[in-house]
Amino acid sequence: MAPLPAQATSNNHNPDQICHLRGSWAAVVxxxxxxxxxxxxxxxxxxAPGAGTRDEILAAYEHPRFSTATMQQRAIEDYRNELELRCFKNQ
Structure with a gap:
């Protein structure tokens, strides 16, 4: 996992807030x-604020693209949780 983003740390976010930002970023990706x-x-x-790495963007595109809204939402939630879990573990 990449070091915590400079913008997040410079805005005095605590580690939990930073991981939340990373999760939000992962959901956007x-x-x-x-x-x-x-x-x-x-x-x-x-x-972007709270951004992950280029490798994490590439990893998102290695996941399958789904045709139903339910499965798309599940993929978004799973990827968000995957990146947040890594962030929290690395605190």
Whole structure:
């Protein structure tokens, strides 16, 4: 896992808040994946507040894209939880 984002730490967020931001970021990345947006258009997300890494963006695009809203939502939730779990474990 990458070091905690500089913007998050400079805004005096505690570790739990930082992991929450990472989770929110992961949900945005996977939502884009599930919506069929191209990977090349998502790489800018590594500069967002609470952002993860380029490798985490790439990993989201290694997950399958689903056609039903229920399965898309599940993929978003699972990816968010996966990244939050890593963040909390690395605190």
């Amino acid at each position: 996977m939502s884009a994946r599930q919506a069929g947006l191209p990977l090349s258009g998502q790489l800018h997300l590594e500069k």
